[in-house]
Structures are given as structure tokens and as C-alpha cells.
Amino acid sequence: MRVEVVMPQMGESVAEGTIIKWHKQPGDAIEKDEILLEISTDKVDSEIPSSHEGKLAEITVEEGKTVDVGTTIAYIETEKDADIESSDNGESEKAEVAEDTAERSEEATAPANGEQIETKGRSGKDFYSPLVRSIAAKENVSQSELESIEGTGIGGRVRKQDLLGYLESRGTKPAARPTKQVQAIKYTGPMENVDVVEMDNIRKSIAKHMRTSLDTSAHVYSVSEVDMSKIVAFREKHKAEFQRKEGFKLTYTPFIADATVRALKDFPRVNASVDMDKGEVLEKRFVNLGMAVAIEDGLIVPVIKGADERSFLGLARETHRLANKARDKELDPDDVQGGTFTITNPGIFGNLYGLPIINQPQLGILGVGAIKKRPVVINDAIAIRSMMYLTLSYDHRVLDGAVGGQFLQRIVQYLEEFDGEGIL
Amino acid sequence: MAEITYIQAISEGLREEMQRDESVFLLGEDIGNYGGAFKVTKGFVEEFGEERVIDTPLAESAIFGMSIGAALQDMRPVAEMQFSDFVSTGFNQLVNNAAKIHYRWGAAVPMTVRMPTGGGVHGGPFHSQNTEAWFFHVPGLKLVAPSNPYDAKGLIKAAIRDKNPVLYFEHKYLYRREKQELSGDDFLVEIGKGRVAREGEDLTVLTYGSMVPTSLEAASHLESRIDVEVIDLRSLMPLDMELIIGSIKKTNKALIVHEDIKTGGIGAELSARITEEAFEWLDGPIRRVASIDTPVPFAPSLEEYFMPNPDKIAAGIQQLWDY
Amino acid sequence: MTQAELSELVKRSEFTPVAGLSAEDCVTLYYYMQLTRTFEMRLASFYRQGKMVGGVYLGTGNEATSVGATYTLEDRDILAPTHRDIGAHFVKGESLRAMALQLLGRAEGPTGGKDNGLHQGNKEINTLGMISHLGAMISVAAGAALASKIKKSGQVAIHFIGDGTSSIGDFHEGLNFASVMELPVVYIIENNQYAYSTPNSKQYACDWIAQRAHGFDMPGIVVDGTDVVEMYRVTKWAVERARRGEGPALIESQTMRMRGHSEHDSADYVPQKVMEKWEDKDPIDILKNYLRDWGVLTDVTREQIDEQIESEVEKAFEYALDAPVPEGPEAANGVYAR
Structure with a gap:
């Protein structure tokens, strides 16, 4: 039989995806779980394995096209019968129930229990439940926005969870509220000697998120200097053995991550988000630490879940694992969601410091500068120390200079007072 | 004890x-x-x-x-x-x-x-x-x-x-x-107060009597997929509307289960009350799993068909959840 | 009028007590019977003047039965009357004012306007409010008697039943139960010959309803229900027997409903001859003559009593007519006891 291949939903808030590359062409045989195509969404790029064994019969969406989640993008011809086609438990149970109903509906006089109730008239995609209507009204979701949401209910109906997912991805700012759009100035000059490079999904997504962040948060910055000499010495002493034992390099990142997590636990207000509509600051009792990773064409921020529950070694391993996954474009949607604070590393290219943009809906981001040896005055004597600049960008809507400054100083303190005893 | x-x-x-x-x-x-x-x-x-x-x-x-x-x-x-x-x-x-x-x-x-x-x-x-x-x-x-x-x-x-x-x-x-x-203590259960027999976030089953353990069994079958809340009404008159409406406002879906036949049962009134008091909170139709509208038949096979059981309730939950 | 006021009017010397009733008792019985008649005639004219809410069901011809039987009870005893027993309510201690308020559906009345007719109960004087489903109160009266038996309180219950009620299944269940448990309850059938329009010949095939008592193994007695003294005598015997723990009894009072089922009913299904025969047996006339013959009550003093009754009834209705009707929202209150 012919089975559909649909654009998968890569993350609860993702509504559409772009086909990057078809790995098979019509007529090609394909194994179950063999890579069929690559797609890109505004969250991640992914390779999609085939759900069935058979032959790729038809491709309905070409490379480079962007379609809604759930859209049929290809057909696979299989040799199996329809009734054993589905391996999904929920599906098969539904099939059983439907069969049950067919039996019972013959007995018209006595409506059976557990029967499948058919919703007559308006249904599926066109029907919005009272709850969906009331949430939409409260959150200023327009009718056209509602219609744009991909429903996961029967017949594509927008369920509660679909709308809530949509709102989460949309952020707290109601999209329906008209905002003054600054007309971007475009280049209108001659096109000779101009190379036109198409922006890919990730680029577009970064562009949108960066702009949104600046429109949302009231960015302010504090900069501080850290004496990293102890950590530099520690790393020098242990890096060879670490590499041998763990199989990857000991970088400065876990040291900074560890100090940051500890400081976040001291200042829960920084490890938070804000809901301006409700007038609430949501302080998280867990730390999910985002680590910006530069990749080939852009930047992605995998998240170390439960960073506050990990040891130094645990942080080091997770950082390494996620960075690798990011560079190999193998991050799952889940890997890039749920961050509560982010660290980014403008120093990686040797720069002294940078002023990063907050990763929404977080309230702060730490920029790590390059470690450089500089002469510093210690007890009125000049000494050569390994120095590093830290910059903190934070959201002045919620965090005042006092909190931001103290938080940053706490990171400095933890780094300078570093005592490597037993951490490896 | x-x-x-x-x-x-x-x-x-x-x-x-x-x-x-x-x-x-x-x-x-x-x-x-x-x-x-x-x-x-x-x-x-x-x-x-x-x-x-x-x-x-x-x-x-x-x-x-x-x-x-x-x-x-x-x-x-x-x-x-x-x-x-x-x-x-x-x-x-x-x-x-x-x-x-x-x-x-x-x-x-x-x-x-x-x-x-x-x-x-x-x-x-x-x-x-x-x-x-x-x-x-x-x-x-x-x-x-x-x-x-x-x-x-x-x-x-x-x-x-x-x-x-x-x-x-x-x-x-x-x-x-x-x-x-x-315990041997002298305790009372207040008439008019229901009970949350199982906490859940996704869907509320309103039931009482023999269908409470039956519904709990159905809920546990579905545990990995659907987080079902089961309310044991305990008191049918008066109904604990505060508890009932509170649960509906949380899960936004209501399945009523009773062993009594469907037509004109307690579920009909419950359904009407929920619609009256919490319409804007519903993300699906209120549905019922109940016995079929016949006298109670005698032979076990007939009675099995007549009455709700964990499978029928689970199917009802699944369908409403999918809605 | 109070017992003392009535006693003032009695000439004692010429009277030999009958059935344990003194001259004062007899005058008191007259007072209640005449009060019942006067009160009911006022209701009949109110009905025709459009002052009543709902129907009016009168007990004309039934006064001796209601009053005579109830007069045997002590204050603590239990009375379960039916809808033609205004006299029984009065004897048991219900006030004229309360009765007028009740029948006019006023807020201050015993049911606060929530029920009509003689459906009120009163815990203070231990009357049980009837329901329109005749027969239902037979076992309720037995249950009250059961409470007396369990508590060993010595209370006796009287319940009035109509002839029509004797046909309903509850009659069998209740009498059987009361007899099996030997309960202190006395059932009095007010056999007024018609159940609405249905004559006794279509209601039962036996000669007397009281015959059925034998099947329940309890005494069954037929009494001339127009003779209050006889009614009192027989009932007194049954009540005392019940109080001693010897079980229930069934008394059938032969009387006549001298008006229609309700005031809208002309009762033209009753043959003229039958009505005339019973008119000669008006219970109030019988007692009046009896008291005159014995020299207990002269016509002059009797008229004094009648006038006093007129004025009492007048006052009660004056008050009730002016009394407020219940507020609409009160309809929502009182379904459950708190």
C-alpha cells in the first residue's frame, strides 16, 4: 500500500519546516529507519528516517520548499496490508474502537457505551472549542493566527495544547497587537560586484530572534575583570591526564559554567523570566544553562539541563557532548529548549569582550572574553596574571544594576577563589 | 490497623x-x-x-x-x-x-x-x-x-x-x-464533598461507586500517554460542584462514567451543569461512558456488553483526548 | 373559648356522666364541633368570594368523628389527620389563626404557603402533616407508634382514613405491619359513603370495611360516626387498649359527607333521598338536642357560645386576610433541614 510521509513536528512550537535535501529519489528502495531526507526548522536541522520499508514512490515537496507541519511531502509504496501498517499504540487502539462502534451502531435502539461519537457539522480544523476561543481572546490571538496554528486534534482541530504551544513560541507579546514597524533601509545600488547569498532558515531565525530580543528587553551591561591565573594553572597541570581519561580537551568553559551556576543559585532573580501581562517574574528553582556554540553557518544554543545538579565533570562532559552534537547538526529539538540563562564566548576569537544580546525569554547572558596575560597591580607590586573580561547583559525591566553587578561579582569571586580540590 | x-x-x-x-x-x-x-x-x-x-x-x-x-x-x-x-x-x-x-x-x-x-x-x-x-x-x-x-x-x-x-x-x-x-477512630465523610481519586492534568473522569475502581484501572492503562484525573463524586446530591468545576478548569475535558444507563442518568445533569458553569473552559465535548439503555441483562456475556468496563472507559478517554 | 370559660356555662347537677365524659367535656365537644362547622362555612363563602387559593375540602357531617375521636388523646399523643379533619387539628391544639393563615396560603402559616389545605403538621402538638397520596400516612402513623414502643413512652397514635383509602395497597401494608408489631395506633375510617364521586358499592365488596380488621388480627368496630359520645366511647376503649400495649384497632365510623368532594363539586351524584336521610343525622344537631335534653346547655347559653365562636373565627380570618403572602424567593428555601 501507499503510505504518506509528512513534514514532522520538530518541537512542540514548530509550525513549519523546509526540505533541505532528499536522500532518496522516486523509485529508490528504502529500509525502515534509513535516512530519507533532511529538513530545517527555525529550531534545528534534522535528518529524517523513513517510517516504512519499501520504495519511494513520489516526492510531492521539492528541496528548498517550506511547508506546514503535517503536510504530505512524499509517498512510500510498501508491501504490507493496511490493517497492520500502524505500529503506534494509540492508532491501533483507535482502530479497535472504531471497529467496536461499527458493530454496535447496528443496534440503533440502544446507544452503546464507549461508542465513537461522530461530531457532525462543523468539526476539525474549522471548529474552535470554547476554551480555545477564550484563550485566544485573552491572548489577543486573531482569527487568522488561529487558522495558522496546526491542530493535532481529530481532523486537525486546534486543541488546548496546540494553542498553548503556539503562544509559548510566540512569546508573551501578543502578535495581533499592531506594532510600529521601522521600515528597514534597503540597498538600492548597482548589483554588479554584489554577491547575493540566500539566508537559510537558521540565519533567518537568528535574525528574527535577535531583533525580537532587542525589542523586548531593556538591555544594560556590566563588565568585570577576573584573574584566571589559578584556573589557568590548574588546567595546565591536569589537561593531559584529562584528555587521556575523558577523551576530550579540558576547556575553560566548565570552570565558567560552574561558577555561573553557583552564582545563579545565589541570585534566583537572575535565573528567571518575566510575564509582563500578568506582572509576574518567574524565578526558576532549576538551572538550564544555555551554551552558545558557533557552527558552520551560524550559532546555536544547546542547553545543559539541570546544570545545578551536575558536578564539574558532569558539566564538562555535557558541554562537550552538546557542542559536538551542535557541530554535527544532530541536536534534537529538546536539546535547544528550556534554557534559563546563557553563556556565550566572544573571546574565542581573541577579542577582549563583547556585549551579547539576551536569549529570550531569559533575563541575562554572560559574555566571556579572551584570557590574556596582563600586568596587574597586586599589593602595590606589578605582577603578570592571566586576566579575562566578563560582560553581563541583563534586562533592566526586572534586574537593576545592583543585582546585575553583584551577580557578576559573585561569578568573579567564585572563579578567583577557585580551588580545584577533588573536582576531577 | x-x-x-x-x-x-x-x-x-x-x-x-x-x-x-x-x-x-x-x-x-x-x-x-x-x-x-x-x-x-x-x-x-x-x-x-x-x-x-x-x-x-x-x-x-x-x-x-x-x-x-x-x-x-x-x-x-x-x-x-x-x-x-x-x-x-x-x-x-x-x-x-x-x-x-x-x-x-x-x-x-x-x-x-x-x-x-x-x-x-x-x-x-x-x-x-x-x-x-x-x-x-x-x-x-x-x-x-x-x-x-x-x-x-x-x-x-x-x-x-x-x-x-x-x-x-x-x-x-x-x-x-x-x-x-x-483506624478505629470515629470519623465522618461529609455529604456533599467529592474526592480526587487520582490527580491528573489532561482530562477529568467524573464517576462514582463501582466505576471509581474501574475508571482508575482504565486511567492506569493509559498512564504513559494521558494524565487522567479521576474524581470520585461520593455525594450525588448535593454534588460537589466546586471540585468538579475546578477540575474541568484545569484539564478542560470531561468524561462522565457511570454504571447506570446513559439516558437520564446523573451524567446528563453533570454534563448540563458543566456546560452552564464552565463552557468557556471546555476544549472538547462532554462525553459519557455508561450502560446501554436496556434492562440489565442476566447472562454474563450480555451483562458484559451492557456495562462499562476498563477497556470501554479507556477507549472513551482516548477518543476524548484525541478530539 | 377555654375549657374554664365553657365550664362556666354548664349546668352540672342534671347530668350523669356518660362514657367517662363530664358535662363540661360534652360542652367542650360541642364547642369544637360548632367551631369546625362555623370555620368551614366561612371557607365555603370565601371560596365563592374568590378569597381562597386553591380548592376547599370540607368535613361537614364529619365533625363528631374528628372531634370525638381526637378528644380521647393526651397532649403528648400523636395525631395523623386527613383532609376533612379541621376539628381534629383544633382539638389537638392548633390555633384558629394558624389554620386560617394556612388555608389562605399566608407567610406566617404553618407551611408558610408552601403547601395547601390541611397538609400541615405541627411538631409542638405532635400532629403529622398528611400528603395527598391517601394511604401513605397509614404506615407513617404506625412508625410514630413504633417510636413510642421503642422509647417506651406510652404515646398512642390516631390516624384518620377515608373509605376510598381502604382500597389502596398501603392500607394492607400499614395495617399488617402495625398488627404484626402490636403497635399503639388506632385507625379510624371516616366512612362518608363517597370517595369523590365513587359510592361505596364500587369501592369494596364486603359489608363493612372494619371486617378486614379480622384478617389483620385486630379489633374491627363499626360506630355511628354522627354520635360524638359514641365515637368518643369506642375510640377511648381502643386508645387505652393500645396504650396498654395490646396493639392496634380499626374503627369504622359511619357518617356522611354533606357537601361535594370539594366546593367546586355539587355532589349531584348523591341521590336526593340519601342526602335527606343523612340531613336528619347532622352530628351537631344530635349533640345539641342531647345537651338540651339533659339540661346541660340551654338554647340561650348555646347561642352565647355560638356567638363567641363566630367572633373568634371572624378575628382569625380578619388577621389572616391582612397577613402578608410569602415573598417569592422564599420558594427556594427549606428543602433540606440544616
Whole structure:
């Protein structure tokens, strides 16, 4: 039989995806779980394995096209019968129930229990439940926005969870509220000697998120200097053995991550988000630490879940694992969601410091500068120390200079007072 | 603490109330020396004497009439229907007399009617019915339906102490199947208060009596996919609307499950009340899983088809969740 | 009028007590019977003047039965009357004012306007409010008697039953139960010959309803229900027997409903001859003559009593007519006892 291949939903808030590359062409045989195509969404790029064994019969969406989640993008011809086609438990149970109903509906006089109730008239995609209507009204979701949401209910109906997912991805700012759009100035000059490079999904997504962040948060910055000499010495002493034992390099990142997590636990207000509509600051009792990773064409921020529950070694391993996954474009949607604070590393290219943009809906981001040896005055004597600049960008809507400054100083303190005893 | 069955819990509750209050007495068919058709009152006549454990003639109307008369003289009668099905021959006394006296002339009628209820025991059309809906429509009566030994004991005691006629629907199927450890303390379960039998976020099952354990089983089958909340109503009249509406506002989907037949059952009213009070909170239709609209059939295969079971309830949950 | 006021009017010396009734008792019985008649005639004219809410069901011809039987009870005893027993309510202690308020559906009345007719009960004087489903109160009265038996309080219950009610299943259940349990309850059938329009010949096949008592193994007695002294005597015997723990009794009072089932009913289905025969047996006339013959009550003093009754009834209705009707929202209150 012919089975559909649909654009998968890569993350609860993702509504559409772009086909990057078809790995098979019509007529090609394909194994179950063999890579069929690559797609890109505004969250991640992914390779999609085939759900069935058979032959790729038809491709309905070409490379480079962007379609809604759930859209049929290809057909696979299989040799199996329809009734054993589905391996999904929920599906098969539904099939059983439907069969049950067919039996019972013959007995018209006595409506059976557990029967499948058919919703007559308006249904599926066109029907919005009272709850969906009331949430939409409260959150200023327009009718056209509602219609744009991909429903996961029967017949594509927008369920509660679909709308809530949509709102989460949309952020707290109601999209329906008209905002003054600054007309971007475009280049209108001659096109000779101009190379036109198409922006890919990730680029577009970064562009949108960066702009949104600046429109949302009231960015302010504090900069501080850290004496990293102890950590530099520690790393020098242990890096060879670490590499041998763990199989990857000991970088400065876990040291900074560890100090940051500890400081976040001291200042829960920084490890938070804000809901301006409700007038609430949501302080998280867990730390999910985002680590910006530069990749080939852009930047992605995998998240170390439960960073506050990990040891130094645990942080080091997770950082390494996620960075690798990011560079190999193998991050799952889940890997890039749920961050509560982010660290980014403008120093990686040797720069002294940078002023990063907050990763929404977080309230702060730490920029790590390059470690450089500089002469510093210690007890009125000049000494050569390994120095590093830290910059903190934070959201002045919620965090005042006092909190931001103290938080940053706490990171400095933890780094300078570093005592490597037993951490490896 | 000793583990006791649902039926023992009823006996204990009755015994404790009779020991506590001399005005409490029992009347019903075969409840004395024989100890009742289900042995709820076994040993009672020896302990409390024939004047407080009265074997009556076969006369349901008179059993209720006598109860009303005694209650009007400040006694607290507990009348036993041998099977709740037989209540129909005493119907008038409950719906026109007991239920209306306080409204009409202000006298309290503190009587309890024990109603051994329900199917799943292959009793056929006249020993298996769920009769609560017949009385649900009658202002002046209170209706309770325990699903476990704790509630069985707490509610029989609360029913006896209540100043109103209370119909106590004890489910025969649960009698010896439900067991629980109970302390010997004197506790009551407040009439009018439901209970969250299982907390969940995705969908609310509203149920009572025998369908509470059945619904819990269905919910646990679906655990990995759907986080079901199960509300044990316990009190059918009055309903704990605060609890019910609160749960609907959380999960936004309601499935009503009862062993009684579907048409005109408690579920119909529940559905209407939820629509009236929480329409804007609904993310799907209110649905019911109930017995089919026939008399209760006798043969096990027929009865199985007739009644809800965990599979049917699970299917109902799944369909509503998918909606 | 109070018993003391009535006693003032009695000439004692010429009277030999009958059935344990003194001359004062007889005058008191007259007072209640005449009060019942006067009160009811006022209701009949109110009905025709459009002052009544709902129907009016009168007990004309029934006064001796209601009053005579109830007069046997002590204050603590239990009375379960039916809808033609205004006299029984009065004897048991219900006030004229309360009765007028009740029948006019006023807020201050015993049911606060929530029920009509003689449906009120009163815990203070231990009357049980009837329901329209005749027969239902038979076992309720037995239950009240059962409470007395369990509590060993010595209370006796009287319940009035109509001839029509004797046909309903509850009659069998209740009497059987009361007899099996030997309860202190006395059932009085007010056999007024018609159940609405249905004559006794279509109601039962036996000669007397009281015959059925034998099947329940209780005494069954037929009494001339127009003779209050006889009614009192027989009932007194049954009540005392019940009080001693010897069980229930069934008394059939032969009387006549001298008006229609309700005031809208002209009762033209009753043959003229039958009505005339019973008119000669008006219970109030019988007692009046009896008291005159014995010299207990002269016509002059009797008229004094009648005038006093007129004025009492007048006052009660004056008050009730002016009394407020219940507020609409009160309809929502009182379904459950708290």
C-alpha cells in the first residue's frame, strides 16, 4: 500500500519546516529507519528516517520548499496490508474502537457505551472549542493566527495544547497587537560586484530572534575583570591526564559554567523570566544553562539541563557532548529548549569582550572574553596574571544594576577563589 | 490497623452509630436473625435486641412509611432495601412523603435508606439496577455512593447523623472486593464533598461507586500517554460542584462514567451543569461512558456488553483526548 | 373559648356522666364541633368570594368523628389527620389563626404557603402533616407508634382514613405491619359513603370495611360516626387498649359527607333521598338536642357560645386576610433541614 510521509513536528512550537535535501529519489528502495531526507526548522536541522520499508514512490515537496507541519511531502509504496501498517499504540487502539462502534451502531435502539461519537457539522480544523476561543481572546490571538496554528486534534482541530504551544513560541507579546514597524533601509545600488547569498532558515531565525530580543528587553551591561591565573594553572597541570581519561580537551568553559551556576543559585532573580501581562517574574528553582556554540553557518544554543545538579565533570562532559552534537547538526529539538540563562564566548576569537544580546525569554547572558596575560597591580607590586573580561547583559525591566553587578561579582569571586580540590 | 472490606465498613459504621445513639434503629427484610441478605447486620440482633433490629414484613412502602413516622418522633431509622431494585414499591413514600416534609411543614426527617445497588453480579433485571437517577430528580433527598471502605464507613455514619432522608447506595460488586485499612477512630465523610481519586492534568473522569475502581484501572492503562484525573463524586446530591468545576478548569475535558444507563442518568445533569458553569473552559465535548439503555441483562456475556468496563472507559478517554 | 370559660356555662347537677365524659367535656365537644362547622362555612363563602387559593375540602357531617375521636388523646399523643379533619387539628391544639393563615396560603402559616389545605403538621402538638397520596400516612402513623414502643413512652397514635383509602395497597401494608408489631395506633375510617364521586358499592365488596380488621388480627368496630359520645366511647376503649400495649384497632365510623368532594363539586351524584336521610343525622344537631335534653346547655347559653365562636373565627380570618403572602424567593428555601 501507499503510505504518506509528512513534514514532522520538530518541537512542540514548530509550525513549519523546509526540505533541505532528499536522500532518496522516486523509485529508490528504502529500509525502515534509513535516512530519507533532511529538513530545517527555525529550531534545528534534522535528518529524517523513513517510517516504512519499501520504495519511494513520489516526492510531492521539492528541496528548498517550506511547508506546514503535517503536510504530505512524499509517498512510500510498501508491501504490507493496511490493517497492520500502524505500529503506534494509540492508532491501533483507535482502530479497535472504531471497529467496536461499527458493530454496535447496528443496534440503533440502544446507544452503546464507549461508542465513537461522530461530531457532525462543523468539526476539525474549522471548529474552535470554547476554551480555545477564550484563550485566544485573552491572548489577543486573531482569527487568522488561529487558522495558522496546526491542530493535532481529530481532523486537525486546534486543541488546548496546540494553542498553548503556539503562544509559548510566540512569546508573551501578543502578535495581533499592531506594532510600529521601522521600515528597514534597503540597498538600492548597482548589483554588479554584489554577491547575493540566500539566508537559510537558521540565519533567518537568528535574525528574527535577535531583533525580537532587542525589542523586548531593556538591555544594560556590566563588565568585570577576573584573574584566571589559578584556573589557568590548574588546567595546565591536569589537561593531559584529562584528555587521556575523558577523551576530550579540558576547556575553560566548565570552570565558567560552574561558577555561573553557583552564582545563579545565589541570585534566583537572575535565573528567571518575566510575564509582563500578568506582572509576574518567574524565578526558576532549576538551572538550564544555555551554551552558545558557533557552527558552520551560524550559532546555536544547546542547553545543559539541570546544570545545578551536575558536578564539574558532569558539566564538562555535557558541554562537550552538546557542542559536538551542535557541530554535527544532530541536536534534537529538546536539546535547544528550556534554557534559563546563557553563556556565550566572544573571546574565542581573541577579542577582549563583547556585549551579547539576551536569549529570550531569559533575563541575562554572560559574555566571556579572551584570557590574556596582563600586568596587574597586586599589593602595590606589578605582577603578570592571566586576566579575562566578563560582560553581563541583563534586562533592566526586572534586574537593576545592583543585582546585575553583584551577580557578576559573585561569578568573579567564585572563579578567583577557585580551588580545584577533588573536582576531577 | 486491620484491613476490612467495604461491607465490613458498612457494618462497623452501623454498629458504631447504634452504640453511640439509642435513637438509631434498623428495619428491613431478613435483617434480624438471618443478618440480612448480604450479612451486613449479622450479629446485630444479639447485640441490640429485636426492638432495634426489626425484621419487617415484605412491604417496602410500609418500611419507608414506618421510618418516616419514627423519624418524625426524633428516632433515626435506617431502612434496608434487600436490593435497591425493590425501592420502586416504596417509591411514593420517599419522593412524596420523606422528601417533602421539611419543605412543607419544617419537620426534619432524619432517616437513612440502605440501597444495595448495581450489576456485575449476574443478578438479572431485578437485582442489578442502579436506581440513583430515579431519586436524583427529587429535591429533599440526599444521595451518596461510596466507592471504598473508608467512604463507606464515613458516609453511613454521616448519613445516619444527617437531619434529612439520605439514600445510601452501597455497591454489591464492591462489597467484598474493596479492602482498606481503617483506624478505629470515629470519623465522618461529609455529604456533599467529592474526592480526587487520582490527580491528573489532561482530562477529568467524573464517576462514582463501582466505576471509581474501574475508571482508575482504565486511567492506569493509559498512564504513559494521558494524565487522567479521576474524581470520585461520593455525594450525588448535593454534588460537589466546586471540585468538579475546578477540575474541568484545569484539564478542560470531561468524561462522565457511570454504571447506570446513559439516558437520564446523573451524567446528563453533570454534563448540563458543566456546560452552564464552565463552557468557556471546555476544549472538547462532554462525553459519557455508561450502560446501554436496556434492562440489565442476566447472562454474563450480555451483562458484559451492557456495562462499562476498563477497556470501554479507556477507549472513551482516548477518543476524548484525541478530539 | 377555654375549657374554664365553657365550664362556666354548664349546668352540672342534671347530668350523669356518660362514657367517662363530664358535662363540661360534652360542652367542650360541642364547642369544637360548632367551631369546625362555623370555620368551614366561612371557607365555603370565601371560596365563592374568590378569597381562597386553591380548592376547599370540607368535613361537614364529619365533625363528631374528628372531634370525638381526637378528644380521647393526651397532649403528648400523636395525631395523623386527613383532609376533612379541621376539628381534629383544633382539638389537638392548633390555633384558629394558624389554620386560617394556612388555608389562605399566608407567610406566617404553618407551611408558610408552601403547601395547601390541611397538609400541615405541627411538631409542638405532635400532629403529622398528611400528603395527598391517601394511604401513605397509614404506615407513617404506625412508625410514630413504633417510636413510642421503642422509647417506651406510652404515646398512642390516631390516624384518620377515608373509605376510598381502604382500597389502596398501603392500607394492607400499614395495617399488617402495625398488627404484626402490636403497635399503639388506632385507625379510624371516616366512612362518608363517597370517595369523590365513587359510592361505596364500587369501592369494596364486603359489608363493612372494619371486617378486614379480622384478617389483620385486630379489633374491627363499626360506630355511628354522627354520635360524638359514641365515637368518643369506642375510640377511648381502643386508645387505652393500645396504650396498654395490646396493639392496634380499626374503627369504622359511619357518617356522611354533606357537601361535594370539594366546593367546586355539587355532589349531584348523591341521590336526593340519601342526602335527606343523612340531613336528619347532622352530628351537631344530635349533640345539641342531647345537651338540651339533659339540661346541660340551654338554647340561650348555646347561642352565647355560638356567638363567641363566630367572633373568634371572624378575628382569625380578619388577621389572616391582612397577613402578608410569602415573598417569592422564599420558594427556594427549606428543602433540606440544616
